Amino acid sequence: MSSNSLSLSMLLTNNQLVGENYIDWKRNLMIVLTAEKHKYVLTEQCPSVPTAESTAAQRQAYDKWVRSDEMARCYILRSISNVLQQKHQNMETAIKIMESLQEMFEHQGCQARQAAIRSIMNMRMKLGMPVRDHMLALIGQFNVAEVLGAEIKSKTQVDMALETLPEMFSQFKVSYNMNKLNMSLTELMKELQNAESVLKTQSGDALVVASVGPSYSKPKGKFGNNRRKKPNKNGPQQKAKKVKIDGKPKGKYFHCGEKGHWKRNCQGYLASKKQGGGELSFIESCLVVDSNDT
Incomplete structure (x- = not known):
C-alpha cells in the first residue's frame, strides 16, 4: 500500500461510522474511493461474467470491476464499528453494503440533504464580500448536497447561483440569459470575478466624480451664472393697461x-x-x- 493510500485509509479509521456521524463518514468515504478510483462500483453495474466467447477487453473490464469492488468493500468495512461489520461482512458487493447502511441511517441523510438544499436557497452574497469567496462557499454547499444524494443538474446549479448575487450583478445576469450562455460553476466564478473588477473600477470613478462635484462651482463674473444682467435701454417694460368696460x-x-x-x-x-x-x-x-x- 502506497503512502497516499495509507493516509487515506487512516482518514476512515479515525472517523469510523458509529451511528450519529453517518453524514461525515459518508463524505470521507467518497473522498477515499474517488482518490483510489473505486467509486464507480457504487454507480455502475458489474459487467457480465466472461464466457469462452468473451473478448479480452470484456474480460479485462470484468476483472477490473471485481477488484475495485473488493477494495471498496474493504474500505467500507474497515471504517465502520464492529457491530456494523458483523452485520455487513457477508454482503457480496459494496453497493449492497451502502444500501443497507443508508436504510439504517436514512433519516440522517434526508435531514442533512434538506438542510443543505435549504442553505443553498437561503444563501445571499453579503455586501463587500468578494464574489470568489461567495462562489467557493456555494460550490461547497452543492458538493455537500450531492454527497447526501441530492441530484441537482449543472444548469440548475448555475441558475441558483445567479439568484444569490446582489443587485450590482443585475446587468451580468441579463447578459448571461440573453446570450444563452452555458457555464459550469467554476467558469461562472471566473466570469463573475472579471465582472467584479470592472464594476469596482466604474464605482471608483463614480466616487472620484462625486468627491469633486460638490466643491466645483461656476465662476462669477463675465462667464459665470452670477453676472449682472444688462439693464434694458428702453427702460422697464410697462404692462399694457386693460380697458375696463364696466365700472x-x-x-x-x-x-x-x-x-x-x-x-x-x-x-x-x-x-x-x-x-x-x-x-x-x-x-x-x-x-x-x-x-x-x-
Whole structure:
C-alpha cells in the first residue's frame, strides 16, 4: 500500500461510522474511493461474467470491476464499528453494503440533504464580500448536497447561483440569459470575478466624480451664472393697461380734464356736440381715453 493510500485509509479509521456521524463518514468515504478510483462500483453495474466467447477487453473490464469492488468493500468495512461489520461482512458487493447502511441511517441523510438544499436557497452574497469567496462557499454547499444524494443538474446549479448575487450583478445576469450562455460553476466564478473588477473600477470613478462635484462651482463674473444682467435701454417694460368696460374708467378724460366718467357721460362734451349738431356714434360713446396715453 502506497503512502497516499495509507493516509487515506487512516482518514476512515479515525472517523469510523458509529451511528450519529453517518453524514461525515459518508463524505470521507467518497473522498477515499474517488482518490483510489473505486467509486464507480457504487454507480455502475458489474459487467457480465466472461464466457469462452468473451473478448479480452470484456474480460479485462470484468476483472477490473471485481477488484475495485473488493477494495471498496474493504474500505467500507474497515471504517465502520464492529457491530456494523458483523452485520455487513457477508454482503457480496459494496453497493449492497451502502444500501443497507443508508436504510439504517436514512433519516440522517434526508435531514442533512434538506438542510443543505435549504442553505443553498437561503444563501445571499453579503455586501463587500468578494464574489470568489461567495462562489467557493456555494460550490461547497452543492458538493455537500450531492454527497447526501441530492441530484441537482449543472444548469440548475448555475441558475441558483445567479439568484444569490446582489443587485450590482443585475446587468451580468441579463447578459448571461440573453446570450444563452452555458457555464459550469467554476467558469461562472471566473466570469463573475472579471465582472467584479470592472464594476469596482466604474464605482471608483463614480466616487472620484462625486468627491469633486460638490466643491466645483461656476465662476462669477463675465462667464459665470452670477453676472449682472444688462439693464434694458428702453427702460422697464410697462404692462399694457386693460380697458375696463364696466365700472368707472381710469385716468382723466382729455376733453374736460376730470376723472371718473366715460366720454359718453361727459356733460361738457355732450353740450359741445349738441351745439355742433352731430350725433354720438356707438364707438365714441364707449371709448375710454387714458390721460397717460394722450
